[in-house]
Ligand code: BES
């Protein structure tokens with residue numbers, strides 16, 4: 001769907017949407033339709049609640065026009081996103097091609113948030129639905145926003161495109177997206193000025209990345225370390241912000257195999273890497289004045305005659321040894337080598353990793369917040385603030401020695417799982433053992449946020465693109481030179 005800001009209504013057929021604040025009445029009602037609209041709102045018990053919609057047909061400019069009155073609540077950014085989401089959800093497959101929305105009086109920031117939400121809500125992944133009936137196909141092609149300042153949209157559009165890349169990577173099944181094809185889907189970032197470097201298994205072996213490579217042993221697909229670097233500071237900032245993503249393109253559990261029911265969900269076990277890739281796209285498209293390096297550890301976790309076994313001991317790139325008690329706790333094995341690599345090669349002062357790391361995270365927070373773990377209070381606060389501002393919420397969990405002890409191993413430096421209790425925290429403690437002294441680090445366990453079983457104002461069922469808006473905002477507020 002295209003979005004355009006304009007001063008006047010377009011020619012040709014379109015639906016018209018008007019917004020009404022809580023307890024208020026809509027402005028811009030077509031001449032002569034005032035009584036009809038007022039009656040319709042009253043009959044529908046419309047009170048302007050954010051996202052509520054009343055639909056009617058009115059005579060307007062010589063045609064019969066579909067008119068939608070949408071509630072804008074208190075007019076906050078979040079309220080306008082809800083309004084945009086409801087309108088698009090309702091009209092996406094309605095037969096309508098153009099929607100004109102009168103946003104007269106809405107501030108620039110809220111107007112571009114409206115545009116972004118509308119655009120994100122229209123995203124679908126229909127690639128494999130060859131028999132979709134005509135009436136279920138999207139028809140909505142264009143959104144025209146009237147009466148608002150569109151100066152913030154260009155920047156928002158970059159973020160929306162980043163979200164779309166993430167959703168595409170997450171939605172594709174694991175026979176289509178595997179480590180090498182994930183890399184190929186990110187190659188186009190080079191045209192935006194992102195430096196893309198890829199390490200294959202031979203290079204990783206030479207570097208001693210035994211933890212990451214151990215996960216990949218059972219797979220026919222070659223593991224990849226994808227590195228994307230964006231420097232929008234022209235070399236002025238030497239130490240980049242590092243983003244690290246778990247990119248397990250399919251997680252069977254390995255020899256510690258998962259039950260069959262729901263295993264198909266594990267195609268989105270690369271959601272952390274997907275979010276990192278989408279964020280890099282957003283940053284490059286909007287030419288962010290920041291220096292950011294992203295590392296995606298891409299592997300497939302499969303059972304096989306060559307797969308690693310429970311009890312195997314692997315040596316990580318850091319030199320620390322790990323007893324692999326459970327081959328299904330593979331994400332941390334991938335992340336630890338990716339983190340060591342980025343510390344050795346780019347000397348970041350701040351690292352943020354994103355991963356669909358533990359099922360326990362979903363037990364704790366459901367699908368409402370990502371879990372945040374950090375060794376630095378100011379970094380944690382920055383991430384929480386960014387997430388809150390854009391609607392990718394985070395909730396902080398504790399770390400500490402008592403938890404850290406739980407992953408000591410009698411035969412190696414550590415084991416890859418602790419007891420059942422505090423499973424998300426011991427996973428974070430594992431990762432922290434690979435973070436160098438003096439490095440600010442945060443781990444985002446986004447297992448509950450990557451995939452949605454029900455629609456929201458900015459997504460349909462399926463891939464959410466969680467993390468892209470969060471990282472974009474986090475960079476904008478804390479790492480960009482003005
Ligand atoms: N990818 C999973 C975590 C996950 C589960 C994400 C469900 C999203 C939905 C991860 O690799 C995993 O299998 N974790 C194990 C860890 C356990 C073996 C300590 C888990 O959560 O069960």
Ligand code: MN
Nearest residue numbers: 251328329330
């Ligand atoms: Mn697993």
Ligand code: ZN
Nearest residue numbers: 248251269331
């Ligand atoms: Zn996993």
